[in-house]
Amino acid sequence: MSESPVDPQQRVAELRALIQEADYRYYQLDDPSVADAEYDAWMRELRGIEESHPDLVAPDSPTQRPRGAPSATFAPVRHESPMLSLDNAFDHSELRAWYERITRIVSDPIGFVGEPKLDGLAISLLYVDGRFTRAATRGDGVTGEDVTANVATIASIPKQMNGSGAVPSRVEIRGEVFMPLASFEELNRRQGDAGDRLFANPRNAAAGSLRQKDPRVTASRDLDFFAYALGVKDGGPALRSHHETLAWLGDAGLPVNPHIERLADIDAVAAFCERILQQRHSLGYEIDGAVIKVDDLGQRDEMGSTSKAPRWAIAYKFPPEERTTLLKNIMVSIGRTGRATPFAMLEPVFVGGSTVGLATLHNEDEVARKDVRVGDTVIVRKAGDVIPEVVGPVLAKRKPGARRWKFPKNCPACGSPLVRLEGEADTHCVNVECPEQRVQRIVHFASRGAMDIEGLGEERVRQFVDAGLLSDAGDIYSLTVERLVPLERMAKKSAENLVGGIDASRSRGLARVLVGLGVRHLGPTAAQAVARALGSLDAIEAASVDELTAVDGVGRVIAESVQRFFAVEGNRVVVEKLRDAGVDLKAATAAAPARAPGGVTLDGLTFVLTGGLDAYSREQAQAEIEARGGKVTNSVSKKTSYVVVGESPGSKLAKAEQLGVPILDEAGFVDLLAKGPEK
Ligand code: IVH
DSSP, X not given: OOOOSSXXXXXXXXXXXXXXXXXXXXXXXXXXXXXXXXXXXXXXXXXXXXXXXXXXXXXXXXXXSOSOOOOSSSOEEEOXXXXXXXXXXXXXXXXXXXXXXXXXXXXXXXXXXXXEEESXXXXXXXXXXXXXXXXXXXXXXXXXXXXXXXXXXXXXXXSBOOXXXXXXXXXXXXXXXXXXXXXXXXXXXXXXXXXXXXXXXXHHHHHHHHTOSSHHHHHTXXXXXXXXXXXEEESSOOOOBHHHHHHHHHHTTOOOOTTOEEESSHHHHXXXXXXXXXXXXXXXXXXXXXXXXXXXHHHHHHHOBOSSSBTTEEEXXXXXXXXXXXXXXXXXXXXXXXXXXEEEEEEEEEETTEEEEEEEOOSHHHHHHHTOOTTXXXXXXXXXXXXXXXXXXXXXXXXXXXXXXXXXXXXXXXXXXXXXXXXXXXXXXXXXXXXXXXHXXXXXXXXXXXXXXXTOOHHHHHHHHHTTSOSSGGGGGGOOHHHHTTSTTOOHHHHHHHHHHHHHHTTSOHHHHHHHHTOTTOOHHHHHHHHHHHOBHHHHHHOOHHHHHTSTTOOHHHHHHHHHHHHXXXXXXXXXXXXXXXXXXXXXXXXXXXXXXXXXXXXXXXXXXXXXXXXXXXXXXXXXXXXXXXXXXXXXXXXXXXXXXXXXXXXXHHHHHHHTOXXXXXXXXHHHHHHOSOO
């Protein structure tokens, strides 16, 4: 940013104030007010203005000193050499620009070491005669906080150094304390259960855990540590390069990140940055970039440091996966079973590789737990392919008078009272006539896992319902080219294709009809079993609970659900329409479509299930997988083929994200059962 549209002096003051406030919240309160990306943008803008207006540079500007300042809770520790920060490169051209700068200082070829940039907090450890003696936070880089008692509880930090060579009489080791993702999830679950404040991310959890007055609290938090630098060192072996330093640290018993690599030149550096970016979600802890360091310590000395950061290192920052944005509204959507799901309407933000404008809030308790309120600035997170999530509000930015969100009393679509039964997490619209449920039921009937009618998605269904052409799934078969063509956005060709698709769906078979009707608990495998055993829809409708439970894979829950379904007048009407329209309701001819569930194989694939699914109990989901040759196991590993995620998933979801295991929601699961894995 070269020129600012507003008065530069005014903007500089404004940016400094914003940064100061953000620093205060981040370091003193462990309660950040902005996402890192926003903070970085302020810093860059400030630096840009200061570069083009050198008269505005002031010694106390945040650009002239490292972030962070010590608090009053812990005794101050003056670092023997300052703990500097790192300059950032936000893309490859900035990385190469850094390289150009350092090659102007040093003429010999430069070798590098690449490290993951851990998203935790920098710590200095002092070992005297090999014994762990003191730990301090970075603070403002000159003075940090004494957190010895707390750091002493971190299991991976040795109390006594070992190693083959002579132990230095005094050595300062620097590195990062962080919280592994699985431990973070677990901690937040515990916090939630106890009604305590949730941590926004693992870094805040690590910082909050380390800055506890009572070390027993720190001890109950699973913190970890990687060493990546030396401060002062009196005695011990002479070290000439960073890779020698790391090897020595490892030998002395300090944990060193196994993903660190020596890199011969800047091309290898660029490739390393990309590799680490790819591995970002499979490390088990959060990283926000790669740190590239000049390997040769002699070359480092030649390059030197500014007051803020060394010239011999650079942080290559990854695109942010967390951003803050405005929560414009909280609305409720109604599903085909009437489930009312709250969701966040956000001021769209580009995060984690896509623009996010909507995010589910799951249920009433989830909104209460996060306490997000309309008008709040919220942290939105989207990591990799994972569904976007509202992490929580930025309380510092909450407007006075912001009200707690209340679940609406009435269905937004039909106005009838919403019902939440005791002991259940979900709230329902129980009016079967509800127009939104109607739309969603039709959408489900036409979906790929059911009757697979191409071109009949939610938008079209809504249009046809509004035009009075559809009131239930049975009406689909009354759609003709003549009736469709007058509608908006409906060319003759599309109408013909759609009617062709509808026609083809008549012979999908009874099992798919049953799935399409949306009988609760009746998944594709049970539907097939029932269809095969009873032979026709008439027989199923007439069957007693005993006759139904006699079918392999059908228990009381399914049997009673089937009976309940046919007891509803509206459902019988739909079935009549299907029959009149010539839809195949006989099992014998069932399941012979091009992509029959029966033909699907999941041979050699391993599944892990977490959270509740709508259409299947756990056992049913397992049976569906096993019926196709797949296996279900309990724990997620790199070998897991898919993790199927339902409502309120457990820590397995986090584990899958860490390991980069593909994640399926219920719709994806149904699809996989129907069609098999993509080739
Ligand atoms: S070296 C003078 N190596 O990033 C260089 N820092 O943005 C000192 N960090 O304060 C830092 N991973 O808290 C270094 N592998 C790594 C790192 C790392 C994370 C943090 C560290 C530092 C901050 C600078």
